[in-house]
Amino acid sequence: xxxxxxxxxxxxxxxxxxxxxxxxxxxxxxxxxxxxxxxxxxxxxxxxxxxxxxxxxxxxxxxxxxxxxxxxxxxxxxxxxxxxxxxxxxxxxxxxxxxxxxxxxxxxxxxxxxxxxxxxxxxxxxxxxxxxxxxxxxxxxxxxxxxxxxxxxxxxxxxxxxxxxxxxxxx
Amino acid sequence: xxxxxxxxxxxxxxxxxxxxxxxxxxxxxxxxxxxxxxxxxxxxxxxxxxxxxxxxxxxxxxxxxxxxxxxxxxxxxxxxxxxxxxxxxxxxxxxxxxxxxxxxxxxxxxxxxxxxxxxxxxxxxxxxxxxxxxxxxxxxxxxxxxxxxxxxxxxxxxxxxxxxxxxxxxxxxxxxxxxxxxxxxxxxxxxxxxxxxxxxxxxxxxxxxxxxxxxxxxxxxxxxxxxxxxxxxxxxxxxxxxxxxxxxxxxxxxxxxxxxxxxxxxxxxxxxxxxxxxxxxx
Numbered sequence: 001x002x003x004x005x006x007x008x009x010x011x012x013x014x015x016x017x018x019x020x021x022x023x024x025x026x027x028x029x030x031x032x033x034x035x036x037x038x039x040x041x042x043x044x045x046x047x048x049x050x051x052x053x054x055x056x057x058x059x060x061x062x063x064x065x066x067x068x069x070x071x072x073x074x075x076x077x078x079x080x081x082x083x084x085x086x087x088x089x090x091x092x093x094x095x096x097x098x099x100x101x102x103x104x105x106x107x108x109x110x111x112x113x114x115x116x117x118x119x120x121x122x123x124x125x126x127x128x129x130x131x132x133x134x135x136x137x138x139x140x141x142x143x144x145x146x147x148x149x150x151x152x153x154x155x156x157x158x159x160x161x162x163x164x165x166x167x168x169x170x171x
Numbered sequence: 172x173x174x175x176x177x178x179x180x181x182x183x184x185x186x187x188x189x190x191x192x193x194x195x196x197x198x199x200x201x202x203x204x205x206x207x208x209x210x211x212x213x214x215x216x217x218x219x220x221x222x223x224x225x226x227x228x229x230x231x232x233x234x235x236x237x238x239x240x241x242x243x244x245x246x247x248x249x250x251x252x253x254x255x256x257x258x259x260x261x262x263x264x265x266x267x268x269x270x271x272x273x274x275x276x277x278x279x280x281x282x283x284x285x286x287x288x289x290x291x292x293x294x295x296x297x298x299x300x301x302x303x304x305x306x307x308x309x310x311x312x313x314x315x316x317x318x319x320x321x322x323x324x325x326x327x328x329x330x331x332x333x334x335x336x337x338x339x340x341x342x343x344x345x346x347x348x349x350x351x352x353x354x355x356x357x358x359x360x361x362x363x364x365x366x367x368x369x370x371x372x373x374x375x376x377x378x379x380x381x382x383x384x385x386x387x388x389x390x391x392x393x394x395x396x397x398x399x400x401x402x403x404x405x406x407x408x409x410x411x412x413x414x415x416x417x418x419x420x421x422x423x424x425x426x427x428x429x430x431x432x433x434x435x436x437x438x439x440x441x442x443x444x445x446x447x448x449x450x451x452x453x
Contacts, residue, residue, distance in 0.1 A: 058191045
C-alpha cells in the first residue's frame, strides 16, 4: 500500500519533468507536441475516489502551467478529464469491486488501449481549445489536436509496455 | 432534506471539479503578459532553478564558456558600432566648421547598452511561446526591454524576477513590432499567425509596396529596439485581411530552435522618452 504511493509520487514527478523539460520543446512538423502527463491518470487504481483524483490532477496541471507560463490552461484541461475519469472507466472496464486494479498493457491490453485513446484525445482536445482562446485558428487547432494525439498515444502505449517488461524481468 | 444532502454528498466531487476548473479559467482569462505575477511564471525561483540545472547540463555540450566570452565581445562591439554610427551621422550631416556648437560631447554615453544573457528555457508548443533568460532585475533587466541575438530580433522582456526574466518572442501572438522593408520608408506591423515557428507576417503595408522575394525586413520606429535591426527576409506573399494593405510572409533571421545566447538592449533614453511622450497624452 505504501509502496503504491511512492510509485505514484515518483511517476508524478517524472511526468511533470518530462513534460516541461523535454516534451514541450518538441514541435514535430511545427504542429505535433506529445502531451504525456495524462498518463498519470491512466495509472491510478480504478477505485481511487474522484476527490483525490481531481485534486492531484489539478495540482499537476498547475505545476505544469507554472513551468510553461500558461496559467490555468493545463490545469483546467486535466481537471476536467479527472472529473470524468470514473465515468470513462465505467465505459471500458466492466468488473466492479477491483478497486486496486491498475489498468495497463500487462493486464488487459484491449480495454487499456481504448481507455488511453479516449483519455488522450479528450485531454488534448480540451487543452488545445482552451489554448486557442488566445489565438483562434480552427484549422490549425484541429490539425494540432489530431497530430498531437497520434504522437502521444503510441508513446504512452510504448512506455507502458516497457515498464511492464522490466517488471516481468525482475520477478 | 436528507435526500438533498445525500445528493450533494454523492456528487460533491463535481462541485470540487467545477470550482477548480473555474479557478483555472480565471487564471487563463486574467493572464496578461504585463500584469501577471512572477510566482506563476517560469521566472520564479523553483522552476527557474530546475531550468537552470537542466540548461547547465545541456550547456556542457555547447562550450558554454566560449560562447559567453564571444557574447560579451559582441555586446562590446555592438555598443561601439552604434556609438560610432552616431558620430558618423553627426559629422557627415554638419559642416564641422560652422556647426561646431552642435556636435555632441564625445564623452556622452551611447544610447544603447547590451546585457548578454543565456536562454535557460524555451517553449514552442502551441500559441504561448516564451523564452526564459538567466539574467534578472539584479543584472539591470527591466520589463519592456528588447532582446536580440547575433542573428536578429528575438523579442521583448515581459516579466522580471531577481535572477531570471521571461521574454515574449516574435513568435507569440501577443507580439507586435513596427517594421519596414530595407529599400522603402513605408512601415508595417510584424505579428505572428501561429502556424510556423520560422515565419512571421508583415502586415499593414501600403498596397503599392511591391513583393520582392528576399527583401530584408528591418525594425522601424519603436520604443524598444534601435532602428535598422534585421528581423528577417521576405519569403512569400501572405493573405491580407483587407484589400487596402499588403501582407508578406517573413522568414525570421533568428533560428529559435538553436537559440542559446542573446543580448538584452538597455535603452538609456527609454524612461526619458516615455515620460516626455506621456506629457502629450494628458
